[in-house]
Amino acid sequence: MSAQKASAQLNAMQSRIRDLLARADKPLSAYDVIDGLRDHGRVAPPTVYRALQKLIDEGLAHRLETRNAYVVCRDGGHVCGHRHRAGFMICRTCGRTLEFGDEEIERLLGGAAARSGFVAERVAIEIQGLCATCASLPDANGA
Ligand SMILES: [Zn+2]
Numbered sequence: 367m368s369a370q371k372a373s374a375q376l377n378a379m380q381s382r383i384r385d386l387l388a389r390a391d392k393p394l395s396a397y398d399v400i401d402g403l404r405d406h407g408r409v410a411p412p413t414v415y416r417a418l419q420k421l422i423d424e425g426l427a428h429r430l431e432t433r434n435a436y437v438v439c440r441d442g443g444h445v446c447g448h449r450h451r452a453g454f455m456i457c458r459t460c461g462r463t464l465e466f467g468d469e470e471i472e473r474l475l476g477g478a479a480a481r482s483g484f485v486a487e488r489v490a491i492e493i494q495g496l497c498a499t500c501a502s503l504p505d506a507n508g509a
């Protein structure tokens with residue numbers, strides 16, 4: 367058994383993009399992805415956007431709304447392979463992006479939504495700041 371779920375049927379382009387996102391240590395824009403695919407020849411942007419959307423639909427990647435960039439799904443450090451709500455902590459210095467999943471989001475929002483009777487359908491939580499490494503650097507806060 368491989369550590370990665372083989373649920374989704376990805377074509378060559380989709381799995382290349384997924385690998386690219388998995389290797390990246392920060393979110394990639396669509397143009398970063400196009401750039402990263404250079405070795406395989408020129409790729410038309412619509413093809414890349416379609417492949418990215420497929421990865422998102424399969425729960426293998428997420429789109430960061432505030433950055434217009436993409437990350438591989440790393441819920442709890444694993445590639446979860448199912449579509450879920452995700453929140454992100456994005457380091458403004460090194461770009462490192464940490465994902466947190468449904469349960470934590472539910473805990474954050476459940477009370478507020480329940481009180482107002484609001485039925486949340488789409489949630490985007492993106493917290494900008496400093497990752498543990500950058501926050502521990504002496505001049506991280508310009509102090
Ligand atoms: Zn995820």
Ligand SMILES: [Zn+2]
Pocket residue numbers: 457458459460461462496497498499500501
């Ligand atoms: Zn950082």
